[in-house]
Amino acid sequence: xxxxxxxxxxxxxxxxxxxxxxxxxxxxxxxxxxxxxxxxxxxxxxxxxxxxxxxxxxxxxxxxxxxxxxxxxxxxxxxxxxxxxxxxxxxxxxxxxxxxxxxxxxxxxxxxxxx
Amino acid sequence: xxxxxxxxxxxxxxxxxxxxxxxxxxxxxxxxxxxxxxxxxxxxxxxxxxxxxxxxxxxxxxxxxxxxxxxxxxxxxxxxxxxxxxxxxxxxxxxxxxxxxxxxxxxxxxxxxx
Numbered sequence: 001x002x003x004x005x006x007x008x009x010x011x012x013x014x015x016x017x018x019x020x021x022x023x024x025x026x027x028x029x030x031x032x033x034x035x036x037x038x039x040x041x042x043x044x045x046x047x048x049x050x051x052x053x054x055x056x057x058x059x060x061x062x063x064x065x066x067x068x069x070x071x072x073x074x075x076x077x078x079x080x081x082x083x084x085x086x087x088x089x090x091x092x093x094x095x096x097x098x099x100x101x102x103x104x105x106x107x108x109x110x111x112x113x114x115x
Numbered sequence: 116x117x118x119x120x121x122x123x124x125x126x127x128x129x130x131x132x133x134x135x136x137x138x139x140x141x142x143x144x145x146x147x148x149x150x151x152x153x154x155x156x157x158x159x160x161x162x163x164x165x166x167x168x169x170x171x172x173x174x175x176x177x178x179x180x181x182x183x184x185x186x187x188x189x190x191x192x193x194x195x196x197x198x199x200x201x202x203x204x205x206x207x208x209x210x211x212x213x214x215x216x217x218x219x220x221x222x223x224x225x226x227x228x229x
Contacts, residue, residue, distance in 0.1 A: 100146060
């Protein structure tokens with residue numbers, strides 16, 4: 001079984017400032033890692049994923065994340081945010097051999113970008 | 116492609132009523148999932164299916180039932196609705212492509228049980 005902890009429930013940030021959203025996971029098996037974004041009143045969409053290879057992963061809208069196996073972390077970063085980045089962000093993991101490739105989600109981090 | 120569609124968008128139920136949440140995908144995805152989203156709790160998996168005729172329980176299946184008679188449709192049934200089932204429900208689907216693992220989500224159904 002896996003668990004995911006997103007350390008910040010809310011992150012206020014000014015426009016054009018950098019942002020980092022923290023994600024730590026626990027698992028007894030190898031995992032794949034994901035970040036999803038949910039804009040207000042919408043479903044989730046994939047920002048980026050780590051399956052294998054380079055531990056620095058680039059996603060859509062200028063986001064990137066770094067997989068750190070020793071610290072079991074997968075923090076999400078963006079060097080300069082826009083108002084349109086206001087959303088809720090979810091970190092998720094999936095056991096590499098999990099039946100159905102089920103995702104386990106963290107509790108979410110709400111990002112509010114201020115002008 | 117319309118992707119993953121869900122109906123209805125909103126619903127209010129009285130305690131003890133039943134209803135079916137509809138989910139359809141037109142991407143020919145084998146894998147489909149139902150989640151519920153409660154404030155501050157992230158998404159919890161209710162049921163999932165790896166293909167027509169095959170379903171399995173997720174983390175929070177109590178009070179729900181599913182069926183998967185076709186690849187496209189994965190309805191979620193609530194019997195004897197309870198206030199604890201007030202939530203936002205999301206359906207998702209995934210390609211069997213092992214290089215992808217991306218789940219595609221519908222827009223959600225907001226359900227209130229009073």
